[in-house]
Amino acid sequence: MTTRTAQPATLTTTRTRAPEDDLEEFDEHPVRGRFNSAFFWVMGGYINRHLHQRKSATFADLPPTVVELGAGVGANMRYLPAHARLVAIEPNPYMHSRLRRAARSWGVELEIRSVVGARIDLPDASADAVISSLVLCSVRDPDAVLAEIRRVLRPGGRFSFAEHVAAKAGTPTRWTQRILRRPWAWVFEGCSCERDLAGVIESAGFTRVDLTHYRIHSPFLPFNTHIAGTATT
Numbered sequence: 336m337t338t339r340t341a342q343p344a345t346l347t348t349t350r351t352r353a354p355e356d357d358l359e360e361f362d363e364h365p366v367r368g369r370f371n372s373a374f375f376w377v378m379g380g381y382i383n384r385h386l387h388q389r390k391s392a393t394f395a396d397l398p399p400t401v402v403e404l405g406a407g408v409g410a411n412m413r414y415l416p417a418h419a420r421l422v423a424i425e426p427n428p429y430m431h432s433r434l435r436r437a438a439r440s441w442g443v444e445l446e447i448r449s450v451v452g453a454r455i456d457l458p459d460a461s462a463d464a465v466i467s468s469l470v471l472c473s474v475r476d477p478d479a480v481l482a483e484i485r486r487v488l489r490p491g492g493r494f495s496f497a498e499h500v501a502a503k504a505g506t507p508t509r510w511t512q513r514i515l516r517r518p519w520a521w522v523f524e525g526c527s528c529e530r531d532l533a534g535v536i537e538s539a540g541f542t543r544v545d546l547t548h549y550r551i552h553s554p555f556l557p558f559n560t561h562i563a564g565t566a567t568t
């Protein structure tokens with residue numbers, strides 16, 4: 336595990352938002368949108384088996400209201416406290432009906448916000464906790480999304496994440512991530528397996544970052560290198 340303590344950077348709170356900005360950030364596609372919704376619904380249990388141990392630790396002790404970036408079809412509802420309220424930032428409309436279904440079955444009070452992570456429509460310092468899993472690989476500008484997460488978190492609030500990242504340079508996994516980058520991004524709506532998200536999170540201006548690198552063993556080789564941890568404002 337690595338721990339970094341950093342000086343918080345200044346937050347910008349003035350934002351102008353236009354619908355076309357969201358279109359630039361998230362390319363809604365009827366075929367891939369539906370495919371990804373079905374894929375994560377069907378594969379959710381399998382993916383969770385690989386990530387469960389790390390997610391259980393990272394998402395432990397969440398407060399009663401949680402903001403989730405890219406909530407998908409509700410993979411993380413099982414980690415929320417009983418009777419939790421989830422504010423789901425989810426720009427893919429094809430995820431929404433399954434997300435509602437998951438909320439009913441987990442007893443979660445759900446509020447869906449169909450906006451992108453770079454323009455979260457929540458006030459400054461209004462959230463105790465933000466979570467994400469397998470999302471920072473897909474957003475256009477991870478730095479802008481992390482600045483938004485910091486903006487909506489109250490001082491001392493926490494961002495808990497479980498994300499997949501680039502493998503070490505020169506390894507077979509890294510070569511595979513490079514070779515498959517285009518078809519992978521096409522199928523999984525812009526997902527990149529080549530991002531140094533640990534570095535991005537560590538340099539995002541959080542007061543403290545604790546994260547662990549780990550590897551899973553799945554047949555989806557580009558997807559096997561991960562980080563999980565918490566960043567505190």
Ligand SMILES: C[S@@+](CC[C@H](N)C(=O)[O-])C[C@H]1O[C@@H](n2cnc3c(N)ncnc32)[C@H](O)[C@@H]1O
Pocket residue numbers: 360361375404405406407408409410411424425426427430450451452453467468469470473474475
């Ligand atoms: C790989 S899925 C992961 C879903 C879920 N978090 C999970 O762990 O199963 C990526 C999710 O991020 C969402 N997403 C993509 N771009 C986004 C953006 N710019 N802002 C917020 N969410 C985004 C997608 O719609 C999708 O639900």
